[in-house]
Amino acid sequence: MTSLDQLLARVEESRQEIIALEQRLVRIPTINTGVMPTGNETALCHDLQDFLASEGIASDVLESAPRRGNLLATLAGTERTPSLLLLSHTDVVPIEDESKWRFPPFSATIHEGRIYGRGSADCKALLTCQAMAMVLLRRAGVPLRGDLTLCAVADEETGGAYGAGWLAAHHPERVGATYAINEGGGSPLHLPDGRLLYLIPVGEKGRLEVTLTLKGRSAHAAAPWRGDNVTFKMAEALRRLQAYEPARDVSAEVFRHLPELFALAEEVTAENVDEVIAQLKETVGDEIDMLRGVSRLTLTPTIVRAGVKSNNVPETATIICDARTLPHQDVAYLRGEVERIMDGLDAQIAIQQTALSNASPYDTPFAAAIRRAMARVIGRDDLLWGPGLTTGFTDSRFLRPLGTVVYNFAPGNPAKGLPLSMAHGTDESVDIEGLVIGTKAMVALIWELLVTPSD
Numbered sequence: 001m002t003s004l005d006q007l008l009a010r011v012e013e014s015r016q017e018i019i020a021l022e023q024r025l026v027r028i029p030t031i032n033t034g035v036m037p038t039g040n041e042t043a044l045c046h047d048l049q050d051f052l053a054s055e056g057i058a059s060d061v062l063e064s065a066p067r068r069g070n071l072l073a074t075l076a077g078t079e080r081t082p083s084l085l086l087l088s089h090t091d092v093v094p095i096e097d098e099s100k101w102r103f104p105p106f107s108a109t110i111h112e113g114r115i116y117g118r119g120s121a122d123c124k125a126l127l128t129c130q131a132m133a134m135v136l137l138r139r140a141g142v143p144l145r146g147d148l149t150l151c152a153v154a155d156e157e158t159g160g161a162y163g164a165g166w167l168a169a170h171h172p173e174r175v176g177a178t179y180a181i182n183e184g185g186g187s188p189l190h191l192p193d194g195r196l197l198y199l200i201p202v203g204e205k206g207r208l209e210v211t212l213t214l215k216g217r218s219a220h221a222a223a224p225w226r227g228d229n230v231t232f233k234m235a236e237a238l239r240r241l242q243a244y245e246p247a248r249d250v251s252a253e254v255f256r257h258l259p260e261l262f263a264l265a266e267e268v269t270a271e272n273v274d275e276v277i278a279q280l281k282e283t284v285g286d287e288i289d290m291l292r293g294v295s296r297l298t299l300t301p302t303i304v305r306a307g308v309k310s311n312n313v314p315e316t317a318t319i320i321c322d323a324r325t326l327p328h329q330d331v332a333y334l335r336g337e338v339e340r341i342m343d344g345l346d347a348q349i350a351i352q353q354t355a356l357s358n359a360s361p362y363d364t365p366f367a368a369a370i371r372r373a374m375a376r377v378i379g380r381d382d383l384l385w386g387p388g389l390t391t392g393f394t395d396s397r398f399l400r401p402l403g404t405v406v407y408n409f410a411p412g413n414p415a416k417g418l419p420l421s422m423a424h425g426t427d428e429s430v431d432i433e434g435l436v437i438g439t440k441a442m443v444a445l446i447w448e449l450l451v452t453p454s455d
């Protein structure tokens with residue numbers, strides 16, 4: 001039977017094919033403006049379907065709405081479980097100013113070892129790696145124990161209602177798996193001693209929108225004492241938001257792992273967490289300050305409005321805040337915090353939930369398989385591992401309620417970090433070596449989970 005080493009060598013030999021698939025996907029514009037009709041992901045699904053069919057892999061394109069296709073392809077395993085879902089999305093964010101782009105955004109131009117184009121990194125790189133991994137396993141005829149499913153969804157960039165959210169609601173049996181791998185992590189932190197630390201994002205913070213409405217009394221601005229200028233109340237509300245100190249919280253699993261990872265003298269507690277983060281920033285670098293987001297609620301005013309006319313004393317003010325919650329902080333908790341901050345200001349508080357915070361456990365055979373797979377692919381046995389929590393949200397939140405353990409782990413070239421890719425920005429690009437490494441990572445992970453006997 002084929003060995004993992006042979007399979008990894010085949011990935012290396014398939015470099016040109018990997019590049020060609022990535023270019024093919026980038027060249028199909030799937031811009032998602034968030035306003036229907038948009039996306040046109042079906043065009044990409046049909047192209048990918050042809051590609052898979054030419055390798056003898058059948059797939060289905062399920063449309064949630066006209067032209068909003070989602071592709072599913074399964075290689076059936078002999079025992080069906082544990083099953084693995086390879087999740088990615090096909091839609092991309094709009095181009096802001098095409099004239100600023102170095103190369104046309106859908107040209108997939110290769111320049112200095114990178115492929116340029118909207119979606120080249122987010123998320124067509126992961127889709128390329130996952131699809132190529134599936135094809136290479138199929139070509140090698142490696143028998144799988146559990147089912148392997150490729151799932152490329154629409155509409156991730158505006159919330160997933162036509163993509164992962166729709167699939168989870170209407171076809172849960174097709175997307176519910178034992179394990180799923182999705183975008184949103186996979187770049188290591190480079191420690192000063194040269195070691196690499198991978199924090200596998202096992203969960204995500206929640207995202208809510210808080211709208212505060214404040215009231216005053218209008219008057220002619222020439223006699224302002226006759227009114228009650230609401231902007232001063234607004235200034236007070238903003239000052240309080242700025243001064244807000246959320247409770248420190250170290251319940252995220254990553255904090256249990258920090259003492260061991262960084263040889264800290266003591267446990268991380270709510271009392272010392274800020275100190276620990278400051279200390280780690282010195283030794284590990286600025287990126288570690290993402291632990292700030294993982295240890296507290298954030299409540300950030302993002303839009304303020306007041307006044308309708310320059311000679312009127314304004315009567316109504318609105319402050320909209322972006323709130324990011326930890327897994328156990330619900331709407332009631334957030335409301336309580338906002339009420340406390342706004343005490344005495346008579347603010348009307350409306351809270352709208354975009355995404356619930358959610359997490360999978362870290363101590364699983366899945367995490368162990370990722371660790372073994374990456375050690376093989378990177379060729380290092382000194383990699384450091386721990387659980388992470390992403391501060392943004394992804395489609396993973398739709399799969400976790402189905403009982404699937406989902407990790408946001410899309411590794412690339414560890415020498416070329418993700419920020420280089422300019423995802424969502426001008427001149428988005430992906431490192432070609434990263435595509436090869438990412439494909440190897442998917443192959444090795446499938447091998448560890450679905451081919452070798454389980455541990």
Ligand SMILES: [Zn+2]
Nearest residue numbers: 122123156183
């Ligand atoms: Zn994405």
